[in-house]
Amino acid sequence: MGPVPAGVLQLLALLGALALVHVPLGSYMARVYSSGRHLRVEKWIYKGIGANPDTEMRWPAYLRGVLAFSAAGVLFLYLLQRLQGVLPGSLGFSSVGPAQSFNTAASFVSNTNWQSYYGEQTLGHVVQTAGLAVQNFVSAAVGIAVAVALVRGFARVRTGEIGNFWADLVRGTVRILVPMAAVAAVILVACGAIQNFSGIHEVGQFMGGSQEWNGGAVASQEAIKELGTNGGGYFNANSAHPFENPTPFTNLFEIFLILVIPFALTRTFGVMVGSVKQGYAILAAMAVIWVGFVALMMWTEFTHRGPALQAAGASMEGKELRFGVGGSSIFAVSTTLTSTGAVDSFHSSFTGLGGGITMLGMMLGEIAPGGTGSGLYGILIMAVIAVFIAGLMVGRTPEYLGKKIGSRQIKLAAVYILITPALVLVFSAFAMALPTPRHSMLNPGAHGFSEVLYAYTSAANNNGSAFAGLNANTDWFNATTGLAMLLGRFLPMVFVLALAGSLAGQKPVPVTAGTLRTEKPLFAGLLVGAILIVTGLTYFPALALGPLAEGLA
Secondary structure: HHHHHHHHHHHHHHHHHHHHHHHHHHHHHHHHHHHHOHHHHHHHHHHHHHHOOOHHHHHHHEEEEEHHEEEEEEEEHHHHHHOOOHOOOOOOOOOOOHHHHHHHHHHHHHOOOOOOHHHHHHOOOHHHHHHHHHHHHHHHHHHHHHHHHHHHHOOOOOOEEOOHHHHHHHHHHHHHHHHHHHHHHHHHHOOOOOOOOEHHHEEEEEEEEEEEOOOOOOOHHHHHHHOOOOOOOOOHHHOOOOOOOOHHHHHHHHHHHHHHHHHHHHHHHHHHHOOHHHHHHHHHHHHHHHHHHHHHHHHHHHHOOOOHHHHOOOOOOOOOOOOHHHHHHHHHHHHHOOOOOOEEHHHHHHHHHHHHHHHHHHHHOOOOOOOOOOOHHHHHHHHHHHHHHHHHHHOOOEEEEEEEEHHHHHHHHHHHHHHHHHHOOOOOOHHHOOHHHOEEEOOOHHHHHHHHHHHHHHHHHHOOOOOOOOOEEEEEEHHHHHHHHHHHHHHHHHHHHHHHHHHOOOOOOOOOOOOOOOOHHHHHHHHHHHHHHHHHHHHHHHHOOOOOOOHOO
């Protein structure tokens, strides 16, 4: 079978698997966040942290919970890295430096998982498992909790209460992420991923010398890394490493893990607002963008331009022979259209236009389907923008799910969509204007600029993938990308929760003949158009200087 049909078959198998679990998983998550019952283990956790899960919160209290919990996570992970040299299970690695400790703590707490270090040469078992793996669970649970709070804002009437953050956090972790990750880890171990706490040992002879590898609880971390759209690899090669991603089957399975919760959350949204058709409209918009990006990526990477590409049969530089162009293209699009950031190939080695597609996927706001929770609340913000545009076109006050979109709501949505582009473009401009950051660029010209633009796009959008040509382990990049990650994660949440509180306090607007039917294909098309236009107008000048200039050269 040729590489193109193989890539198409992988895509069809993935779509079939996602369709099979969409309804049961989405409905289950809706029941989790709507239930009034607490499991025994959850009660123990509430008692341990001193939280009352039955107390409803208004949006400022919910936000305080998010920020306080995340700040504690940053501090704990920072101290864990700084003390690594005296901790057991450190594998002889010394403590991590202050700038890199801050960057890594900000990265994993913000669900970005950007790594400016070699995992197998920097972190021991304690930091990997008690630090990074724990944050993989709870940072994903925070994202889902914020999304559910926004959904409650649309579903509730004449109340400013949007749920209880501590209950949402604990339920998302205990009832969704932990059991799903446990099953996924067992499957990965069965397929060849390693799971141990072994030390460093020599492996074979290579070109006159030996190579050293350390073991680790890789399969369990790989499972939640993909399921929680985290992306941080145990090894520097990430999901291109055979210990993390051994076979073509595990490659496709890991893509499934990346996409399953974000896509299923559209069903959760539909069930919780009382109209599954509304969820299908959001799902359709996500799916159209994702499939379109996969098709475009395959076209750019299978196109044979130049004798080297013709000899290889495709653009094989930087790609794993185990996965080929098809598997690598699907993985690259899925990881950048979500907030995962894991890689099974190196995006810097993609064609100029292929690298631009990965960058554009992040610039859309990672909403097709996006991260665990962040994708849903991101696309719902864009849905608010879309109905506002439709209202302007027909001269009618915009409404969405029975809630009026007035000046307060549209201001909150507008500020939300401006935060990330501002972070990306301002930090990129400073990095290119100052002499020291430019020394980190491996390549000159348009490709070098793409390395810098990609880094800040990845950080501010909480993606975490890298272009693999930039030396980011400097004080400048550790500090600035760390700030971009924290601001890109938590500033938007402020406006999401404020919008949720504003919507929850409204009374429903009756449906009339002039109401825009937001469950119809027309609205899904309008939503896709709004997403692409807003992104295009914002980022096109920067893209023209980087990947477009390189791809069209």
